[in-house]
Amino acid sequence: MKKSRLYPFERNRYFYGKLLTVRDFESEQKYFNDKRRLLNRLLYGSGVLSGMQVVAVDDKTISVEMGVAIDYIGREIVIPSPVTLKLSMIEGFMNNEYKKNVYLCVAYDEKGKEPVHSVGNSSIRNDEVSEYNRVLESYRLFIVEEAPAPASFEFVQLLENVATIYEDANVRITQRMPKYVNAGEVVEVKLVVEKTLQTPRIALQFDYEAQGFAPLGSDKNKVTFAEPGNAQETEYTVSYHVKAPQAAGGMAELAVPNRAAKLTIGDAVIPLDTNAKHVVEVLEEPVTDRILKDWHERSLEQAVDGSSDQSICLAKIGLLQMGPTYMIEKVDRVPFGEYIESTALLQRLGQSGRSAALNRFYATARTYDLEFDAKPTLDVQYHPDRNEFGFDLGIPRPQHLYDEIATGTMEVALESIGKTGGFFFSRGKKNYVSDEIRHGLGEGQVTVVVGLEEIDHSLSLEKDAAKKKVYYGQSDVFKGTEHEPDIPNVSLGTLVYPEKGTFRIGMKLQGETETTASVIAVRWWAFKSLGAAKAGASAMEDDRLESALAEAAASEQDK
Known part of the structure; x- marks a missing residue:
């Protein structure tokens, strides 16, 4: 095999009296080498x-x-x-x-x-x-x-569609996306920027045109790359996502027209001569089946095609x-x-x-704080390389009033215990202690007041002010009146950790109580005196000053 060209196999035929020359022995070795290398290449x-x-x-x-x-x-x-x-x-x-x-x-x-x-x-x-x-x-x-060109690898040719946006002796910018997609699939597109370290900073901005693909994200069809000023890297990757058409059986296109692109290397604006374009087939069958079909339908010349260098x-x-x-x-x-x-x-x-697991979806979640009066936010990102959804949930912080009061709610699930009509906590106990709750007022002594919150969903929307009720102390004092709550009779207590800035809420069911509620909502208020906080800080400073004076006096005595 020379330059991966396939030649017909010939082997020596031996007979008595045959004159063996160098050519015969070389042919013998070539026969076995070429056949073995062909199978190596194909298998x-x-x-x-x-x-x-x-x-x-x-x-x-x-x-x-x-x-x-x-x-x-x-x-x-x-x-x-x-x-x-x-x-x-x-x-x-x-x-x-x-x-x-x-x-x-x-x-x-x-x-x-x-x-x-x-x-x-x-x-x-x-x-x-x-x-x-x-x-x-x-x-x-x-x-x-x-680095070798991405399309020089056989597996890339089977799996990916690579388009070159710009290339010269020092810079290569390519865009890569799957060769086949399924209908309605979220597709990741990778913009890869490769450069030498001596090349000035690179910036690229373009608006891509899509036929069949729908842009995802807040930037719509705009893609921007700007090399950081202090970076010392030679390769950067920028990813964005598009959604494939809902109907299978056709072709979808994603193009980067040179008229809608601006490439800057250093202070020079570089014109783009070509229009990079991806043509992707939208399939109904699994993508892996189509790739295997392409593999099986290769001609022999395509299968053994390679490069000796x-x-x-x-x-x-x-x-x-x-x-x-x-x-x-x-x-x-x-x-x-x-x-x-x-x-x-x-x-x-x-x-x-394991192969079946590749068709499953996985999820990761992360939470972060928002201002107390902000609306909760949810951002979802899909990572097709590992079939994973990432959920980022923004949760409003507890409300702070005058920098010394904070409030929030906690919910505890209830479970029925049968025909008696009583309720236990979800773990089967009458006592429940919450995890540590951070009140947000910092370290120091705080006073925590807790009450049971009830929302009456039977009231009309015009009576919003009366929809929510909070019962402090013993709620059973309202039993038999028009204000009798539809919540269990619960005793509440709190445990405060001044040095941590946290507290726990303890709850105990008092007897068996009939209720239609499935959860207990607890409203808490945390109070901290600003004067006490300042006094505590001043006392700490006094203690530190006394300690420093004592150490200095001891040092003088040692001398």
Whole structure:
């Protein structure tokens, strides 16, 4: 196999009296090598099979562990023993100051071994002639300063749609999105900006045009990237989301027209010559089924198509420039995911249900405080790379009055205990103690008043003022009157932690009470005297002053 071209296989036919020449023996080796490499290419693909870990030994030295890989035309690459090298000793390393990252690659290589005297050649030539007696299948480590183009990887060609917005010797801006989407799916679009460290700051702004896709987010169809002023990075990724059409069976388009884009490098405005465009097919069937169909329908030429000079990237090495020299900042292993997984492992993962788990959705939640009079907010973000929804919930803080009063509510669920009509707390106990509640008035002594809150939903909307009632003290004193509450008879108590700025509410049901309520709502008020707070602070300052004077006096006596 030469440059991954497929040639018909021919093997030697032996017969008595056949004259064997160099051509016959080379043909014998080529037959087995080409057939094995063809199967390697079709069955396994290309990438690291095992080992080849790259680690930083010191500021300027790396170590590559032993391992096995298959290159892009099916040849085996074997590193038989660990190798430790200084970056400056590796082929291709120039230590250019404008390079933040360099890429360590490995490629298949052959070397002659065991030179011997050639008897046959010496009969026709007067000078000494030597030939190598063995061919050592080896490897070559080298460094490249430019990251490979995303579309050069076979798996990217199957899974992603890559469009180039701008590219020159120092800058490459691409946009990536899935090649296929399902109807109604939320799709992540990634804008990737790659540059050299010497290149001035980059800013890009454009309005994309969508046919079928619906913009998501507050920015609608506007995308903005501005490199931070103090950044020392050479690669940035900006993500935004669009929603696929609800109807399957057609094509959806997302384009970045050059007339609607503005690219600035330093102070120069760079015109864009091309219009980047994605054409994505909207499917009804699962995307994985369509990708497998594309894989199975490849022609033989497409299947074995590769490049004999394409190498495998083992590591992205981040460099930190230190004046005229450098130091290794970090090492990222196999940055472009060039791995080959064992079929046995993939089978076990499939049996364990991991493949099914990829079709599930997951959720994470985060809360944050809002002003007491603000409306609660909910922001939802979808992360398609891990099938995860992120919920950010904004909750108003308890109300502060005159900087010394705070209020809030707490709800406790009730459960029926059968025909008796009584109610227990949700954990089956008559006593309940809340978690610590932060009142927001800071440290120090506070007074907490609690009461039971009742909302009458039978009243009309015009009587909002009478809809909510709060009962303080013993609510059973209203029993038998028109003000009798529809809430259980509960005794309340509080436990305050002055040094923490928190408190707990304790509740106890008094006997069995009939009620239609499913929860108990407790309204609390926290009071803090500003005068007391100032006095406490002044006392603390006095204590600190006395302590400092005592230490100074002790120090003078020691002298």
